[in-house]
Amino acid sequence: MMYEFTIIVPVYNEEENLSRLEETLADFLPNSSKKAKILLVNDGSSDNSEALIKEICKRQPDFTYVSFVENRGLSAAIKAGFDEVDTPLLGYIDADLQTNPEDFNLLLEQIGPYDLVTGVRADRKDSFVKNMSSKIANGIRRAFTHDGMDDTGCPLKVIKSDYAKRIPMFRGLHRFLPAMILLQEGKIIQIPVRHYPRIAGTAKFGLWNRLLGPLSDCFAYLWMKRKYINYEIKVRG
Template structure:
């Protein structure tokens, strides 16, 4: 199979997931073989305090398509994703959680949509989370959509592919990963949400709590709504800037 030259980098944030790191490469094998893209995996160690980093280094040393970066201390999921996008050098970037509650094979479904969209995000079907987690997520998604009107039902789904240039133009803040659709739409870009599978967590420990999954996102939603309301749109009718012959590619 001929692979497209404009590859894709899948960013995988990791925080204290030592028991599950060995599952990552086998889970990606079939997707990598079937993808139309040259797929790279970028493991981002978010200041783990267990043996995650040593296991990440061993995997990266053995596989050319696997790289890693490591934070000095824990900085949070949004920072890990953003750093991964910044260090990637492909036209497209993706994101999945290391707990593999979503299926890497579903990236094929997302790939099918990117010729027409700048962000393709999953919507978890039959979620295998606790009742409290599902209820708080449902409320947070309803509140976010009612305020931002991004048309997405599951903004926090940890399975996405987006154009890297679009991702890097987003303002960075703690918790930004929950607002990728709205931050894409602000740029005048196109977003679509498609259903993906969801599995129970089998390794590691959930980082869920009421503050990081409900109260904090509500505050962020209000802040982002303010920013959208204050957005200034302009159109340049004429200019005298000359275009250089050496065009800059994404």
């Protein structure tokens, strides 16, 4: 079966969401504008997530998974997904389903001339503190990267896989994916997508993760920008 699009789903202690995740993604796959499959990346969950993921993949022929020995964080889970993907396009979505997989079709409509299409969470259904800390963090990040993106933390993106695989990931870099595509002289765009409140499970990021952590990551990004190697092969003999 020739797949065109892989949806990466990082999972860390999301046992309460996995049944709904399976149902929602299985319902979306026949309606995807690209022939799609699901890659669940278990980031060393300490609850029953791994066992549930194995059962899901037995039931669903378009679902596969990888599982870490121990928890390594969201950026590591996304990188593992990038490394595993064998389709020309990839995307990712959070297991909490605060975004809707149906909106992947909105992003896929735009991907042709672009190398990354990211969602922007319209009418966010989060707490005041979470919204304000994200807004401040995004402003700091834009000042450092000049990527023009309003919401790089939105967990709904589509990327051309050859660009994604060239990103030298480090912890926290999931917030800088558009900027890393720009370093490759790629083209990026943002599209409004729907957003929902978290129904089950607990958020994995607090004030430090959303605000102070990204500030320190900005300096790491500037270092990488100065050292980044970018090239294009002209011909092979």
